[in-house]
Amino acid sequence: MTQTTAAPPSGEVRDHVAVARDVVKSYGAGEHAVTALRGVSAAFPRGRFTAIMGPSGSGKSTLLHCMAGLDTVSSGSVLIGDVDITKLSRTRLTKLRRDRLGFVFQSFNLLPMLTAEENIRLTGRLGNRRADREWFATIVDALGLRERLSHRPAELSGGQQQRVAVARALLTRPEVLFADEPTGNLDSRSGAEVLGFLRRSVDAYGQTVIMVTHDPGAAAHADRVLFLADGAIVHELHGPTVGQVHGVMRRMGG
């Protein structure tokens, strides 16, 4: 197995909540085959915010989906904690996703007939213990949703709907929150609110966040930015500024 500097030796896996090892992903077969990931290795530290950037078609969403068990890999492995999810049966993978991972997508994916509160509680796995009630209240207040809990999605702005989706994703205290273009459908002010909350969830609650974005301003909220080009990680920034992210994207032609 080839290993890049981005992947830790196996003894260090416990410090990384998610690890990709030499992940290859091809779609289709024969002359129509497209290789979206060409042996990507990357480790995602616990309690850190990582952004994934790169030109359109570089493999960002494919990497996120493979890391989150939403898509299969062609070869290589993906660890969540110490579990290689590429080896799990479909049933066990579904359970792991439900129990240990959270998801936020560009489209908010709320159920239109349910209120904001019902959408947030949708996973149905929050008990009525005091700690659970307090966590629900903490998230709702931090996201400014207290006055909106009885509203249906159609009665909420895009930014409010995405905040409901973020609340739903965080309610189960996932080991990793995966976000695919979470601000892609939002105006810049609503986007900044959602990003500010993701940042606070990392700083205040130790949340691990892995986010795909096109937006250098969004990526600058992260602790680290990985840059993909043509299915491979080609650059990495720590403590990125908007200007630095722009600079790398410009050099990549993105």
Ligand SMILES: Nc1ncnc2c1ncn2[C@@H]1O[C@H](COP(=O)(O)OP(=O)(O)OP(=O)(O)O)[C@@H](O)[C@H]1O
């Ligand atoms: N289901 C699929 N079937 C066939 N090819 C696919 C599929 N999904 C992605 N691809 C291809 O894999 C490559 C990487 O796609 P991916 O969506 O991961 O890129 P991306 O960097 O997220 O792009 P964008 O920024 O435009 O969303 C592209 O060439 C894309 O056309």
